[in-house]
Each structure stands twice: as C-alpha cells, then as structure tokens.
Amino acid sequence: MKILSAKQLAEADKISIKKQGITSEELMERAASLVFEEIHHRLENRPIPIKIFCGIGNNGGDGLVIARKLMEHDYKVKVYIVNYSNKRSEDFLSNYDKLKALSKGWPVQLKGENDLPELNKGDFVVDSIFGIGLNRPIEGWMAKLVNHINQSGAFILSVDMPSGLFPDQAQEKNAAIVKADYTLSFQAPKIAFFLPETMDYVGNLQILDIGLDREFIGTLESNHFLITSEYARAIYKTRNKNTHKGDYGNVLIAGGSYGKIGSVMLTATAALRTGTGLCSLFIPECGYEIIQTGLPEAMVLTDSDSKMITEFPVEFEADAICFGMGVGTDEKSISALRNMLEHTRNPVVIDADGLNILSMKNELMELLPENSILTPHPGELKRLIGEWKDDFEMLDKVKAFSKKYKVILVVKGAHTCTVQNDSVMINNSGNPGMATAGSGDVLSGVITSLLGQSYEPISAAVLAVYLHGAAGDIAAKEFGFESLLARDIANNIGRAIRQLFNEP
Ligand SMILES: NC(=O)C1=CN([C@@H]2O[C@H](COP(=O)(O)OP(=O)(O)OC[C@H]3O[C@@H](n4cnc5c(N)ncnc54)[C@H](OP(=O)(O)O)[C@@H]3O)[C@@H](O)[C@H]2O)[C@@H](O)CC1
Ligand SMILES: Nc1ncnc2c1ncn2[C@@H]1O[C@H](COP(=O)(O)OP(=O)(O)O)[C@@H](O)[C@H]1O
Ligand SMILES: [K+]
Numbered sequence: 001m002k003i004l005s006a007k008q009l010a011e012a013d014k015i016s017i018k019k020q021g022i023t024s025e026e027l028m029e030r031a032a033s034l035v036f037e038e039i040h041h042r043l044e045n046r047p048i049p050i051k052i053f054c055g056i057g058n059n060g061g062d063g064l065v066i067a068r069k070l071m072e073h074d075y076k077v078k079v080y081i082v083n084y085s086n087k088r089s090e091d092f093l094s095n096y097d098k099l100k101a102l103s104k105g106w107p108v109q110l111k112g113e114n115d116l117p118e119l120n121k122g123d124f125v126v127d128s129i130f131g132i133g134l135n136r137p138i139e140g141w142m143a144k145l146v147n148h149i150n151q152s153g154a155f156i157l158s159v160d161m162p163s164g165l166f167p168d169q170a171q172e173k174n175a176a177i178v179k180a181d182y183t184l185s186f187q188a189p190k191i192a193f194f195l196p197e198t199m200d201y202v203g204n205l206q207i208l209d210i211g212l213d214r215e216f217i218g219t220l221e222s223n224h225f226l227i228t229s230e231y232a233r234a235i236y237k238t239r240n241k242n243t244h245k246g247d248y249g250n251v252l253i254a255g256g257s258y259g260k261i262g263s264v265m266l267t268a269t270a271a272l273r274t275g276t277g278l279c280s281l282f283i284p285e286c287g288y289e290i291i292q293t294g295l296p297e298a299m300v301l302t303d304s305d306s307k308m309i310t311e312f313p314v315e316f317e318a319d320a321i322c323f324g325m326g327v328g329t330d331e332k333s334i335s336a337l338r339n340m341l342e343h344t345r346n347p348v349v350i351d352a353d354g355l356n357i358l359s360m361k362n363e364l365m366e367l368l369p370e371n372s373i374l375t376p377h378p379g380e381l382k383r384l385i386g387e388w389k390d391d392f393e394m395l396d397k398v399k400a401f402s403k404k405y406k407v408i409l410v411v412k413g414a415h416t417c418t419v420q421n422d423s424v425m426i427n428n429s430g431n432p433g434m435a436t437a438g439s440g441d442v443l444s445g446v447i448t449s450l451l452g453q454s455y456e457p458i459s460a461a462v463l464a465v466y467l468h469g470a471a472g473d474i475a476a477k478e479f480g481f482e483s484l485l486a487r488d489i490a491n492n493i494g495r496a497i498r499q500l501f502n503e504p
Pocket of ligand 2: 437439469
C-alpha cells in the first residue's frame with residue numbers, strides 16, 4: 001500500500017471531487033461519516049461524555065460532521081471550537097451552520113489559555129483540530145491545550161492525524177502533538193505514523209477508505225510503501241508436489257562464538273522453519289555438540305579454533321550465505337569475513353557482529369556482492385552510517401548508503417524499514433514481545449532461507465520481515481508479550497505463511 005504525502009492527498013481530494021462530480025462538502029460528509037460509524041460501532045450508545053475539539057479548517061469540519069451525527073444518535077456531545085485564526089474554511093462554515101441548526105446550545109469557543117475546558121478520565125475526546133493542513137508547529141495557548149488534552153487521561157481519538165504531527169516532515173524537539181489512543185486516518189497511511197520518533201503519537205491506527213479516485217492514486221509516485229498481507233501473498237511462491245530438498249536451497253550460516261552458539265542455532269532453526277532444504281552451519285568447534293544435539297536437522301562444519309570463527313569454508317557451494325550472529329569482532333573473525341567476501345559473488349546476508357566488522361573495516365564494504373542484505377538494529381546502523389538528527393535524515397542516509405554500496409538495508413525496529421535505493425518498505429506486523437534476545441537472529445534465518453529458495457533479494461527481505469512479525473504476533477497470542485521467546489517466532493513461521501491464505 002502506497003504511503004502518500006500531504007500534498008499528494010490534497011491533490012487526490014481535488015481530483016476525486018472533480019471526477020466524481022461531488023462537492024468537497026460531500027466528500028467531507030463521506031469521510032466524517034465513516035469516523036462516526038467507527039465510534040458508534042464501538043460505543044453502542046453508551047452515555048460516555050464525548051468532547052470534540054474542532055479546528056476551523058477542514059479537519060475541524062470533519063469534527064463538526066462527527067458531532068452532528070453523534071447528536072442525531074443521542075450521544076452526550078460537547079463541541080469546542082479551537083479558534084487558531086479567523087480564517088474559517090468554507091466547509092467548516094457550512095457544517096457549523098448545520099450543527100447550530102441541530103443543537104440547542106452553541107459550541108464552546110476557545111480563544112486563549114483561560115478557556116481550557118475541564119476534561120476527565122472517563123471522557124472520550126475527539127481530536128479534530130489539525131489534519132494534513134498543518135504547516136507549522138503548534139504554539140502558544142494551543143500548545144497548552146494540546147498538553148491539557150494529553151494529560152487529561154481521557155481516551156483520545158484523532159481524526160486523520162494526531163493534531164500537531166506533520167505527516168511527512170521532521171518534527172521539532174518537544175513539539176506539541178496530541179498523543180492519540182487511536183487514529184482514524186483517511187485513504188492512505190502517512191509516513192510519520194511508522195517512524196520511531198513519532199509512532200507513539202498515533203496509538204492504534206486504522207486507515208479508512210474514503211473512496212478517493214483509485215486511478216489517480218495509482219498514478220501517484222511514492223517511494224514509501226506499507227507492506228500488507230496481500231503484498232506478502234503476492235511475493236510468496238507455492239511449492240510443487242514434484243520437488244525434493246535440493247529444490248529448496250542449500251544455505252550456510254556462519255557465526256557463533258564461545259557462549260553465543262545459541263544465536264546460530266536460532267538462525268538455523270528459523271531457516272529450516274522457513275523451508276530451507278539443506279541447512280549447514282559453520283561454527284567454532286565448541287558449538288559442535290550443542291548444535292548436533294539441539295538441532296539434528298542441521299549439518300555442522302567446524303572452524304579449527306574452538307572458541308571463534310577464524311576462517312571460512314570457501315569451497316562450500318551454498319545457495320545463500322549468512323554471516324555474523326554471535327561472531328565477535330576479533331581480528332581473526334574479521335579475516336574470516338574477508339575470506340568469505342573474497343570468494344562469494346551471490347548476495348549474502350550480514351547481521352550483528354558481521355555488521356560491526358563492516359563498520360570497523362570500511363574497505364570490506366566494497367567486497368559485498370550486489371544486492372546483499374544487511375540487517376542492522378539502530379545501534380548497528382549508527383555504526384554503519386553515523387548519527388542522524390531525525391528520522392527523515394536517517395532514511396536519507398540509509399538510502400544514500402544503499403545506493404553507494406548497492407545493498408539492501410533492513411533497518412530493524414517496531415516498524416522495520418527495508419530500504420533499496422530510494423524505496424522504503426515499511427512493516428506493520430510484529431509486537432513488543434519480539435523485543436527479546438535472539439529475535440533478530442531469527443529474522444536473518446528467515447531472510448537467508450528465502451534467498452536460498454531463489455527469491456529475489458528484495459523480495460526475500462520484505463517477505464521475511466513481514467512473516468517474522470506475523471509469526472511473532474501468532475506467538476504473542478499464545479504466550480503474551482513478556483513470555484515470548486525468539487524460538488517461538490521461528491516455530492510460528494509456518495503458521496504465518498498459512499495465515500497469508502487465511503488458514504488458521
Ligand atoms: N479536502 C477535502 O475534500 C477533504 C479533507 N478532509 C479533511 O481536511 C483536512 C485538511 O484540511 P485543511 O487543508 O483545511 O487543513 P487543516 O489540517 O484543517 O488545517 C487548517 C489550517 O490551519 C492553519 N494552520 C496550520 N498549522 C497551523 C498552526 N500550527 N497553528 C495555527 N494554524 C495553523 C493553516 O492555515 P494558515 O493559517 O496557514 O493559513 C491550515 O490551512 C484533512 O486532514 C481531513 O481531515 C476530509 O474531510 C476529506 C475530504
Ligand atoms: N516493539 C517491536 N515491535 C515489532 N517488532 C519488534 C519490536 N521490538 C523488536 N522487534 C523485532 O525484533 C527483532 C530484534 O532484532 P535485534 O535487535 O537484532 O535482536 P537480537 O540482536 O537480540 O537478535 C527485529 O526484527 C525487530 O524488528
Ligand atoms: K486531528
């Protein structure tokens with residue numbers, strides 16, 4: 001699903017109005033009615049105090065429509081108009097008239113900090129102050145209003161955008177932004193919903209299809225995509241009956257050191273659970289019995305060193321190689337990575353200490369086969385690309401890095417971003433239960449497995465990230481967030497694949 005900018009969405013609004021022969025007020029009625037229906041569906045006429053904060057632009061206009069609809073259904077509604085200027089939009093004004101005609105009292109006018117209304121824990125607040133028209137940070141008394149709403153303890157539903165949040169540009173430090181519990185956003189996701197510095201403002205996210213022109217949206221160019229289950233399903237390759245293990249890839253996972261053999265075991269488990277036909281590990285000698293006992297499906301090659309990798313079995317003909325988990329950064333292990341890179345032409349997967357080695361020995365970057373996949377978490381990423389001042393600069397730097405070295409970066413996080421050149425694929429599956437040791441090792445195993453099964457490198461990365469998160473979600477249903485282990489993610493990859501086809 002395309003992630004669109006505020007400018008593109010405003011354009012899509014205009015084109016749709018023209019093509020569908022409707023007025024912008026009718027489009028507003030349509031969009032806001034969908035929000036009303038979501039609220040009505042959940043509240044089921046419960047007498048909860050609903051407090052709607054409306055700006056005076058079109059986002060405020062949405063709020064007025066929502067208020068009218070709720071009043072028509074006998075909800076307890078109070079409307080506050082946030083007068084941030086005297087330029088009320090046309091559609092705001094016509095809905096203001098409609099609301100006045102329906103309600104007995106006038107909406108409460110807010111004009112300064114003395115007007116902040118009383119809010120209580122049990123209130124249901126609708127934030128319809130600013131949407132995609134925000135063009136500068138919220139300041140002055142309105143910033144106080146935003147903090148007042150945030151501190152009230154009320155349930156907060158934001159319409160289209162949490163007010164104060166820019167859809168597609170960096171935020172000032174300590175900006176006043178509504179911290180929503182739930183955001184109902186129109187038509188397309190906005191990138192700020194998924195980036196580390198701003199995702200917390202959004203709460204639960206739901207995108208409402210307000211029926212903007214599909215053909216026009218199809219023509220819009222975007223470098224940013226949200227990975228959906230439909231997309232993952234389209235990438236996935238089904239299996240033929242007439243096949244054997246040789247058809248599903250022979251992968252080699254090199255990693256581990258004394259005390260960190262578990263990491264490679266997790267990677268190999270994940271690779272096998274993702275369908276790898278033949279899985280071999282290259283590990284220091286100390287891990288031999290551990291792997292042979294713990295994972296009998298895997299084959300094991302050992303280094304001459306008992307505690308760390310110091311070489312690489314360059315004669316091994318693998319369909320995909322993964323290097324790095326638990327390796328450490330000893331000079332001898334650095335030469336093992338160099339050895340591997342000097343003898344490999346196919347794309348490889350580099351994770352964990354493999355990445356740290358690349359940061360230390362920049363010249364090794366030049367040896368990476370084209371379309372290799374690097375899987376840094378934010379700490380490893382900083383070592384690779386340096387510091388960044390905000391998420392947008394981070395994405396720019398990652399894109400530049402991807403272009404410079406012709407590699408794919410999987411920037412891990414709550415919404416993992418897979419970056420190739422200028423394109424960013426954002427993942428929405430997964431949960432905080434996956435913030436546990438070894439879950440990144442599992443991801444590398446899934447990527448390597450798909451790479452070995454002849455998926456294009458970018459497809460392997462994107463599908464793996466999606467399945468890894470979906471498997472984590474299935475595991476979390478069984479164990480809860482706290483109890484989830486990395487191995488549970490690996491063990492649920494099969495269920496995640498079946499879920500793509502709606503099989504429980
Ligand atoms: N178009 C359609 O058909 C549909 C649109 N829809 C809805 O419209 C929303 C977009 O509406 P919008 O364009 O009126 O912008 P909105 O977010 O209400 O802001 C209004 C004005 O605020 C001002 N302003 C900005 N920042 C400020 C600040 N920090 N402090 C003070 N003032 C500030 C700025 O005016 P300025 O003062 O700069 O002239 C700006 O123009 C969209 O999110 C969706 O909810 C849906 O109904 C679907 C159909
Ligand atoms: N809150 C979260 N929501 C979704 N996914 C998460 C969350 N926290 C962690 N993950 C996922 O778990 C993995 C953690 O990887 P990493 O930090 O490398 O762990 P480790 O080094 O312990 O293996 C990543 O794939 C990341 O996307
Ligand atoms: K809003």
